[in-house]
Amino acid sequence: MLGSNLTKILKNQGHQVSWLSRNPKTGDVPQFFWNPQTQEIDPNALQEIDTIIHLAGAGVADKRWTDSYKDLILQSRIEGTQLLFNTLKNKPNKVQTFIGASAVGIYGTHPVAPTNEDAPLANNFLAEVCKQWENETQKIASLGIRTAIVRIGIVLSQEGGFIKEIGQLAKYWLAAPLGNGNMLTPWIHINDLSNIFIHLMQHPNLSGVFNGVAPNPATNKELTKAICLAMHKPFFLPPVPAFALKIIVGEIAPMLLSNQDISCKKILQTGFHFQFTNHKLAIQNLLQA
Numbered sequence: 044m045l046g047s048n049l050t051k052i053l054k055n056q057g058h059q060v061s062w063l064s065r066n067p068k069t070g071d072v073p074q075f076f077w078n079p080q081t082q083e084i085d086p087n088a089l090q091e092i093d094t095i096i097h098l099a100g101a102g103v104a105d106k107r108w109t110d111s112y113k114d115l116i117l118q119s120r121i122e123g124t125q126l127l128f129n130t131l132k133n134k135p136n137k138v139q140t141f142i143g144a145s146a147v148g149i150y151g152t153h154p155v156a157p158t159n160e161d162a163p164l165a166n167n168f169l170a171e172v173c174k175q176w177e178n179e180t181q182k183i184a185s186l187g188i189r190t191a192i193v194r195i196g197i198v199l200s201q202e203g204g205f206i207k208e209i210g211q212l213a214k215y216w217l218a219a220p221l222g223n224g225n226m227l228t229p230w231i232h233i234n235d236l237s238n239i240f241i242h243l244m245q246h247p248n249l250s251g252v253f254n255g256v257a258p259n260p261a262t263n264k265e266l267t268k269a270i271c272l273a274m275h276k277p278f279f280l281p282p283v284p285a286f287a288l289k290i291i292v293g294e295i296a297p298m299l300l301s302n303q304d305i306s307c308k309k310i311l312q313t314g315f316h317f318q319f320t321n322h323k324l325a326i327q328n329l330l331q332a
Contacts, residue, residue, distance in 0.1 A: 044203045045195075046098050049237045056241075063088060063099070079122035084130055094140040094244050097180070099123045103146070103169065108294040117172050124179035131186055138188055142243050143180035145194045147229050147254065147305050149173035152297050156227075156304030160194070160252045169298060177252070189250050191243045196229035196256035196305060197266075198236055199322075201329045205230070209270045210330070218271050219280035221288055222300045224264030229256035229305035232319040232328070242315045253310045260304055261322040269323045273330040 050060045050072060060072055063084070067074035075088035079099070089095075100120040106112050124143065131138055150158050151165025164170055177192055184190040197205050212218040239255050261269075264282070271278035289296040307317075319325035 044200055045198065045233065045236065046096075047202070048200070048233050049096065049240060052234070052237050052241065059091075061088070061092070077123075077126065079119065079126045082122070082126050082129070084126055086134065089130065089134065089136045089138060091137065093137055094142070095127060095138055096240055096244070097124060097127060097141065097143045100144075100176070103148075104295060104298070107292065108168070113168060117175065120172065120176040121179055124176065124182075128179065128182050128186075131183065131188065140189045140191075140244055140247070141180070141183045142240055143177070143183075143190070143192045145173045145177050145180075145192050145252075147194050147196045147256065147303055148298060148301070149177070149194060150303065150305070152301040152303070154303060154305075157306040157308075158254075158304060159306045160254060160309055167297070168294070184250070189247060191250050192252045193236075193239055193243070193255040194252060194305075195236065196231050196254070196303075198233050199230055199325050199329060200233040202233075205266070206270055206326065206329060209267055210274060213271045213274050213276040213278075216277055217280065218267055218276065218278060220262075220264040220267050220282040222263070222282060222285045224262060224267075224282045226263050226300060226302040227260040227304045228263050228266055228301075229254075229260050229303050230266060230322055230325070231255055231257045232317075232325040235317050235319055238318075239310060239315060242310075242313070246313065249313055253313075254305050254307050255310070256305045256307050257317055257322070257325070258307055258311070258320045259322070266322055266326070269326045270330070272323075273326050 053060050062074045063077040064074045067076050075085040077084040101115045148169035209218050236255050243249050268278045
């Protein structure tokens with residue numbers, strides 16, 4: 044979802060973009076084979092590449108967290124980053140910048156607010172995944188390549204994620220807040236998130252970790268209501284109790300009930316400007332486009 048949006052914006056700006064894929068196809072974007080599990084990559088994949096944006100990893104909320112799926116969530120991130128590190132280390136290349144992804148889940152479900160990039164890191168499953176992923180990404184810097192990491196919040200997009208899930212329920216008048224509905228949710232419009240990656244790419248003085256969230260977090264109830272209103276659907280159901288959510292989705296429930304006031308002050312101080320700072324306008328833009 045994010046890779047496709049990034050590609051569209053980059054190409055509109057005149058950049059040449061290629062993808063790494065387990066199943067390369069012929070199309071508008073050149074695609075090169077890679078398989079992180081077997082540590083294989085097309086030797087031509089990085090020719091003439093100056094920037095790598097690494098987003099690959101199994102979807103955190105795509106399936107119930109069984110032991111096997113939790114292992115896939117972790118290994119899909121670690122193996123891909125290790126393959127890129129080894130390729131950059133052992134093959135001639137012109138890569139100058141590497142920008143990796145992570146998630147605000149690294150701070151835990153109820154961090155001290157407002158949470159900046161120097162805040163203590165949590166010890167739950169998602170936080171451990173993020174820490175290991177970031178550790179692998181930071182190894183790229185040892186190769187003399189400028190390295191940055193974006194800790195991503197809830198991405199608002201009409202193509203998937205939060206809006207798609209709530210929107211499917213709203214169609215049938217079933218959308219409802221989770222828990223007490225008052226948990227602060229660190230959201231970001233997909234175009235703003237894409238532009239954060241591009242901003243980091245285009246400013247060679249920037250490296251390190253940056254939170255990828257909008258300036259004004261909204262509650263779960265506010266986001267759900269805004270989606271219903273934008274779809275012209277009623278919003279009247281009571282919140283889904285936390286205990287019921289745990290029965291329905293299992294170990295993912297604490298992540299869905301997180302209360303996170305995440306700061307984007309650091310990226311703002313670099314001169315980045317958000318197009319969408321209000322969740323209602325962001326959702327209207329996406330659903331009424």
